């Protein structure tokens with residue numbers, strides 16, 4: 305690992321952006337296919353913010369790579385949730401831009417599901433995502449679309 309990256313890891317937290325992708329009051333959940341310890345559990349699609357990258361830009365990039373969609377970040381969901389150090393999860397609500405393809409599980413996931421608020425807990429979310437999803441849920445139907 306380059307020295308700059310090593311130092312960054314020692315001294316800083318690295319943000320993972322998760323997208324609360326919303327459509328018609330439903331939230332998109334994605335089932336991880338890897339690594340083995342996370343496979344089968346559900347998460348908010350997204351990924352690591354690269355050095356120098358704005359989190360909103362990382363979110364748009366990750367959703368294009370993982371789901372093949374053209375997404376627009378809407379607003380930050382307040383809070384920050386610890387993952388395996390040095391990672392922390394931050395969440396933005398997002399919507400599909402007009403003309404975007406429908407989400408498809410292109411990489412990292414093997415199933416996607418649009419969940420209505422009453423169905424949010426039907427899937428086994430990653431333990432570390434539960435508080436973030438709970439926060440998203442409180443905003444569904446109020447601050448969204």
Ligand SMILES: Nc1nc2c([nH]c(=O)n2[C@H]2C[C@H](O)[C@@H](COP(=O)(O)OP(=O)(O)OP(=O)(O)O)O2)c(=O)[nH]1
Pocket residue numbers: 320321322342347348349350351352353387388391393412430432433
């Ligand atoms: N995307 C995402 N990652 C999560 C969530 N919850 C959680 O613990 N993680 C973990 C899984 C991974 O260890 C890390 C994010 O890695 P990733 O594999 O999704 O991101 P990436 O595409 O940038 O990764 P990489 O393969 O380039 O290293 O955060 C979540 O809700 N969304």
